[in-house]
Every structure is written in C-alpha cells, then in structure tokens.
Amino acid sequence: MLKVDDLVTSYGLIKALRNVSLEAEKGKLTCILGPNGAGKSTLLFTIAGILKSDRGSIQFLGRQISKMKTSEIVKEGLVLVPENRLVFPHLSVRENLLAGAFSRFSRKDEVEEDVESVYQRFPILKERYLQEAGTLSGGEQQMLAVARALMARPKLLLMDEPSVGLAPKIVNTIFEIIKTLSEEGISIVLVEQNAVKASAIADHIYLLDQGEITFSGSPDEIEDNDIIKRAYLGDITES
Amino acid sequence: MNVEFIDIVQSLIDGVLYGSTYALIGLGFTLIFGAMEKLNMAYAASSIGGAYVGLGVSVLFSFPLVLIFFIGPIAAGVLSVLVYFCCFRYLPSNNHLAALMASIGGLFFIDEIISHETDGSPLDFPELGIFSEAYFEIEFSDMFLGFRGDLIFVMFASFVAMLFLLYLLYRTRLGLATRAVSQQPIAAQLCGISIHQTNSITFIIAGVLGGIAGCLAAASVGVISPLLVLPLTVKGLIVTVMGGLGSIRGAIIAGLLVGGLESVFLLLRGVNERDIYVFLLLFIFLVFKPNGFFGAEIDRD
Numbered sequence: 001m002l003k004v005d006d007l008v009t010s011y012g013l014i015k016a017l018r019n020v021s022l023e024a025e026k027g028k029l030t031c032i033l034g035p036n037g038a039g040k041s042t043l044l045f046t047i048a049g050i051l052k053s054d055r056g057s058i059q060f061l062g063r064q065i066s067k068m069k070t071s072e073i074v075k076e077g078l079v080l081v082p083e084n085r086l087v088f089p090h091l092s093v094r095e096n097l098l099a100g101a102f103s104r105f106s107r108k109d110e111v112e113e114d115v116e117s118v119y120q121r122f123p124i125l126k127e128r129y130l131q132e133a134g135t136l137s138g139g140e141q142q143m144l145a146v147a148r149a150l151m152a153r154p155k156l157l158l159m160d161e162p163s164v165g166l167a168p169k170i171v172n173t174i175f176e177i178i179k180t181l182s183e184e185g186i187s188i189v190l191v192e193q194n195a196v197k198a199s200a201i202a203d204h205i206y207l208l209d210q211g212e213i214t215f216s217g218s219p220d221e222i223e224d225n226d227i228i229k230r231a232y233l234g235d236i237t238e239s
Numbered sequence: 240m241n242v243e244f245i246d247i248v249q250s251l252i253d254g255v256l257y258g259s260t261y262a263l264i265g266l267g268f269t270l271i272f273g274a275m276e277k278l279n280m281a282y283a284a285s286s287i288g289g290a291y292v293g294l295g296v297s298v299l300f301s302f303p304l305v306l307i308f309f310i311g312p313i314a315a316g317v318l319s320v321l322v323y324f325c326c327f328r329y330l331p332s333n334n335h336l337a338a339l340m341a342s343i344g345g346l347f348f349i350d351e352i353i354s355h356e357t358d359g360s361p362l363d364f365p366e367l368g369i370f371s372e373a374y375f376e377i378e379f380s381d382m383f384l385g386f387r388g389d390l391i392f393v394m395f396a397s398f399v400a401m402l403f404l405l406y407l408l409y410r411t412r413l414g415l416a417t418r419a420v421s422q423q424p425i426a427a428q429l430c431g432i433s434i435h436q437t438n439s440i441t442f443i444i445a446g447v448l449g450g451i452a453g454c455l456a457a458a459s460v461g462v463i464s465p466l467l468v469l470p471l472t473v474k475g476l477i478v479t480v481m482g483g484l485g486s487i488r489g490a491i492i493a494g495l496l497v498g499g500l501e502s503v504f505l506l507l508r509g510v511n512e513r514d515i516y517v518f519l520l521l522f523i524f525l526v527f528k529p530n531g532f533f534g535a536e537i538d539r540d
Contacts, residue, residue, distance in 0.1 A: 050428060074431035086426035088419050099419045102412070103431025152431060 001026040001187055002047070002078070002156055007056035007066075009039075009046045016042040018211040019056070024156065024189045024204075029182040031202035032191045039211040040191040041083055044160050047189075048080040049073045061155070074103045077155030083164060085145035089134030093125050096133050096144055100151030111151070118147045139170035146177060156187045163194050175201060242507060245382045250506040251499045256390035257459060258498015259397035263452035264471060265478030265490035266404065267445035273421040273485040274441040277338045281322045281345030283471035286449030288349045289315020290457050291357075293450070294364060304365040308458075312450030318349070319446020320439055327442075328435065346472060353465045361464035364457040367392050393455045400451050401491060407444065408487075417441055421485070470514065474501075477521045483531030492532060 002024040009017040016039045024030040034040050045051040047058055049070035058066040060078050068076075088096050097118060101111045119126035122143045128136065133144055142162055149157060162178065163171040171194065179201045182188050192198035199205055199219045207215035207228065215228055222228055264283055271279045293311025297304055326341035366389065373388025408414035419427040420437045428434060456471070457463040478497050482489025497517065504516040524531065 048429060050425060069433065070428040071431045071433040074429065080429050082426060082429060086423050086429075088422045088426060090422055091415075091418060095415060095418075099415055099427070099430045099432070102416060102419075148430065 001061060002189065003057075003059040004043075004047065005057045005059070007043070007046060007058065008054045009042055009051055010054055011042075016211050017046065017053075020208070020211070020213055022206050022213060022216070024187060026187050027185050028203040029178070029188045029190060029201060030204045030206070031198045032189065032206045032208055033193070033195045033198060034191075034208035035193070037210075038208045040208055041160055042211075043208065044080055044082075044158050044189075044191055048078065048158060050080075071103065074152055077153070078158070079149045079152045079154035079156070080158040081145050081149045081160065081162060083160040085138075085141045087133040087136070087141050087144050087148070090132055092130050093133055093136070093144060094129040096148050097125075097151050100148035103152050114151055114153070118150055121150075122147055138166050139173065142166065142170075142174055143177070146181075154186070156189065157181070158189045158191075160191050161193060162190075163192065163197070171197065245384070246506060247503055248382065249384055250502040252384060253387065253390060254499040254502025254505075255495045256387070256394045256498070257456075257502070258495040259394040260452040260456045260459075260494075261474050261478050261498050262491045262494025263397050263400060263448050263455075264475035265482060265494045266401065266487065267449045267452075268475050268479040269482065269485055269487060269490045270404075270417075270441055270445045270448075272479065274417060274438055275327065275338075275421075277327065277335055278342070278476075279322065279326070279442075279445075280339065280342040280472065281326060281349060282319070282342075282445065282449055283453075283475050284346045284349035284468050285318035285322050285446055286315050286453040287457075287463070287465075287468050287471065288318045288353060288453075289313075289446065289450035290364070290453035290463055291353055292318075293454060294362065294457075294463060305368075307365060308451075308454050311454040312447045315450025315453060316443045316446035319442045319449065322446075323439055323442040327438070346468070350465055350468045353468070357465065359465060361462040361466070364454075364461060364463040366461050367458050389459050393459050396451065396455055400448055404444065404448060405487070413437075413440060473514075473521075474517065477517065477524075479531075480521060480529075481524050481531050483534030486531065486533035489531055489533035 004020060004022050007017050007020040008015060020043060032040055032043065042051060046053050049065070049068055053066055056066070057064060060076055063076065065073050065076060065078070088099060091099065094115065097115050098111065101114060104111065124140055125144060125147055133141065136144060159178065162174050166174065175197050178188065178190060182201065190198060190202070199222060202219055205217060205219055205222060206213055264286065267282050268278065271277065271282065290311045292314035293307040296302070296310050297307045322342065322345045326345045327338050330337045330341060370388040370392040375386040375388070377384050377386070408417060416427070416432045416437045419430065419432055420434055424434055456467065474497060478490055478493045481497065482493035500520065501513060501517050505513045508516065
C-alpha cells in the first residue's frame with residue numbers, strides 16, 4: 001500500500017534520513033520504533049509532504065507521491081496525525097472536525113454523517129463539541145486529532161507518537177483506540193517510543209536509529225532477538 | 240480659541256464616523272497578520288492604489304462615477320494579491336524581516352507609481368452624491384449635534400463590509416481554512432488545506448476591504464492624493480497595535496477610537512499637530528499595553 005524506497009531527507013547538511021526503505025501493507029498495523037532523534041517524525045513528515053526528500057521514492061497505492069503537495073497527498077487518502085496533536089486551539093471541537101473533512105468535495109450531509117459517527121466513537125467530543133479545542137485535556141486533544149484525521153476518510157493513517165505526554169491510564173485508552181481502528185481494517189503506520197505497548201498490537205515492526213532502518217520483522221522475531229529486545233523493549237518483558 | 244464641550248462632542252462624532260475607514264484598514268492588517276504573522280506594509284498603498292485605478296478606469300471609459308466604488312475595491316484586491324506574490328509568497332516563510340522589508344519596498348513602489356502618474360498632485364474624487372448634501376441635526380440636552388450624511392454613509396458601508404468579512408470568516412469553508420491556517424499551519428496542511436491558496440485569498444479579501452476604505456476615505460474628503468498613503472499606513476498600524484495584533488473586534492474598536500481622538504486633537508491643537516498626538520498614542524500603547532485591547536487572542540500554544 002505504502003512503499004518507501006531509498007529515502008534521504010536532510011536539514012541543511014545533516015542527513016536525518018539515510019536511505020530508508022520500508023513498506024506498509026493494506027489492513028495491517030505497521031510500527032516504527034526508535035529513540036528520540038532517530039528521524040521518526042522526519043520520516044512521517046516526509047511521507048506526508050510537509051518536508052521534501054532529497055532522494056528516493058514514496059509510492060502510495062501505486063502512485064508516486066514524493067513530489068506532491070501535502071493537500072494533494074491528503075486527497076489521495078494518506079493522512080497524518082501529527083506529534084503533539086496540533087489541534088486548532090481556538091476552533092471549536094466541531095470546527096476542528098469540519099477542518100479535517102476539508103479535502104473531501106463531498107456533500108454536506110455526508111460530512112455531517114461522518115461527524116456523527118466520530119461522535120459515536122468518541123462520546124466525549126460530542127459532549128464538548130462547542131468548546132475550544134485548546135481547552136481540552138491532553139487525552140481529549142489526542143482523540144480529537146485522531147477524529148479529525150478520520151474525517152478525511154483515510155485509506156492509510158500515519159500516527160506520530162500518539163502516547164507522548166499523556167498519563168499512563170490515558171495511554172492505555174489511546175492504544176485501545178488504535179487497536180480498534182486497526183481491527184476495523186484501517187491501515188495504520190504507527191511511530192512510537194513506547195515499544196512495549198506498540199509491539200503488543202503491531203503486525204510488523206521496523207526499528208529506526210540515527211536515520212537508518214536497523215531491523216525489520218514481526219513482533220515475534222523481536223522476541224527472539226536478544227540484542228534488539230534488550231535495546232528497545234528493555235527488561236520489562238522479561239520479568 | 241474658546242472650545243466648548245459641544246465642539247468636542249461634535250468632533251468626536253465626526254471622527255468616529257470617519258474612523259470606520261481606519262477600522263477597515265486595521266482589519267486588513269490584522270487579517271494578514273493573523274494568517275501569516277507578518278505585517279504587510281504595502282497594504283494601505285494597495286488600497287489607495289485600488290481607489291486610483293477605480294477613478295482612472297471610470298474616467299477613461301466615462302463610466303458612471305458610482306462604479307468607482309466597485310472597480311476600486313476589486314482593483315485593490317488584485318493589487319493586494321500582487322503584493323502577496325511579490326513580497327511574501329516566494330520569500331523564506333520563517334524570515335519575517337525579509338517580508339517586512341519587501342513590503343515596505345512595495346509600499347514605496349506603489350506610492351511612487353501613483354506620484355509619477357499623477358505628477359504628484361491631488362485629483363478630484365467624486366463625492367457621495369446625495370449623501371454629501373444630507374445633514375442631520377439632533378437635539379440632545381440643549382446641544383445641537385450634527386451628523387454629516389456622507390460620513391454616516393461611510394460608516395454604514397464600512398459596517399456592511401465588516402459584516403461580510405465576519406460572515407466569510409465564521410460561516411464559510413474558506414473562513415474555516417483561513418482560521419485553521421492562522422492557528423496551526425502544519426495541521427492545516429495535514430487537513431488538506433493549501434496554505435498558499437488560503438493566503439492568496441486572505442490577501443484578496445483584505446485588499447478588497449482596503450479598497451472600500453480607500454474609496455470611502457477619498458470620497459468623504461473629495462480628493463485623492465498620494466499623500467494619503469503614508470498616514471493611512473501609519474494609522475492602520477496604530478489601529479492594529481491598539482486593538483491587538485490579530486484581533487478582529489480590537490481592530491474595529493481601535494479604528495473608531497483613533498478616528499474620534501484624531502478629530503478631537505484636530506479641534507484642540509490644529510491640523511499641524513494632530514498627527515503628533517496620534518503617534519503619541521502608538522507609543523503609549525506600545526509601552527503600557529503592548530498587546531493592545533485584545534492581544535491575548537493571538538497567543539498560540
């Protein structure tokens with residue numbers, strides 16, 4: 001579904017991504033793990049067209065998207081939920097959702113239907129639909145960010161560290177939501193630092209370190225690989 | 240000179256009515272600042288430029304003069320978007336100084352073209368027909384207060400333009416895009432909103448507002464001159480600062496206030512000193528209330 005080949009992105013002279021290649025399959029949850037500064041957000045920003053790559057190809061549903069503008073990429077059905085949620089702080093919850101549907105030239109009632117279905121999925125957003133998004137709690141903002149992305153009817157959802165900065169209990173809720181979305185058949189690429197939780201729901205895992213893919217395999221394969229297991233999952237799983 | 244209370248009230252009324260044009264100009268500054276966090280110094284120049292084009296086209300093709308008030312704003316919108324492409328679109332988006340300097344260049348460029356084409360002399364601008372002759376007087380506890388018909392029309396037209404702007408911003412898909420871009424540009428892109436397209440449209444809307452203000456200002460004075468450009472630029476900036484950068488209601492209130500105070504300064508200190516006191520207002524606000532009346536609104540997360 002998504003095929004990244006030999007991707008290089010740099011900030012000035014510093015190469016943040018060095019020849020990254022990876023694939024995400026339809027209906028699967030692909031997870032990219034890596035420490036701070038590994039280039040995870042750079043990778044997602046490059047795929048979503050916010051950053052431009054120096055070299056390499058990004059294919060989505062067979063089309064080359066590496067030269068496309070972000071707004072065109074969203075229309076293709078590839079939608080990013082950015083790190084730190086980035087909700088529109090002074091728009092109401094409902095307006096945030098409507099902004100999410102901006103790319104669809106569909107009729108009004110269709111968008112309204114989607115707003116309703118999003119409200120069903122996240123009842124708290126319905127309760128707060130007139131409230132300014134900036135006044136929501138971190139967890140609620142994360143739900144809103146996911147909901148806003150769903151409003152674009154994505155074929156593939158990119159999620160950048162949805163658990164960052166949230167209380168442990170809320171993190172569990174967020175991972176439940178991701179799991180449910182994945183089970184409903186939505187293809188997802190999830191970038192995380194929370195390796196334990198992410199690998200518990202992932203179908204396939206990539207490890208990204210200093211801009212390079214250092215491992216690719218199923219969660220089970222990580223279990224079998226002692227070095228990687230210790231480096232990324234820590235000792236928690238052993239106890 | 241013996242100034243009575245009623246004279247002050249009368250000047251205040253005239254000034255507030257005329258100040259609605261400052262409110263429009265302030266709104267334009269604030270709209271563009273809200274969208275890009277950049278000041279467009281060429282804004283008042285493109286507004287007056289639009290009024291000139293309206294006048295020129297109408298005279299050249301002997302159109303009925305009322306058409307000036309339609310052609311002018313449209314021309315100002317076109318000039319404004321040209322300013323966007325010349326001074327903002329292709330400059331590095333994080334370099335605010337470059338855009339500022341470029342738009343100051345735009346200001347003088349437009350100003351010089353106007354001066355050159357008109358030999359620097361003022362031109363007659365059509366007055367507002369029957370409105371110019373109308374005059375209303377109201378008795379208010381022994382005072383007779385007068386309302387100039389043309390100024391009432393100026394305020395009415397400005398308010399219609401403002402209502403139209405508010406409708407655009409808060410009731411349309413375009414307005415949603417504009418507000419989204421101004422609050423969180425990256426997320427706006429991720430929602431499929433094109434930043435450049437939205438910015439162009441913001442410049443057009445601001446330009447049209449400015450063109451309306453330029454035409455109304457010129458019509459209520461009866462002349463149009465390149466000398467209008469700099470004062471209008473500075474007053475637009477003062478209004479924007481007083482209202483709070485990026486605040487819409489702030490710009491409206493501050494516009495009326497600057498208009499009113501300017502008129503009172505004119506009465507008390509004469510035309511030569513008027514602007515000195517208006518500029519003093521700017522310093523007072525910058526020192527004591529740098530965020531203006533409603534500046535907190537532009538705080539970002």
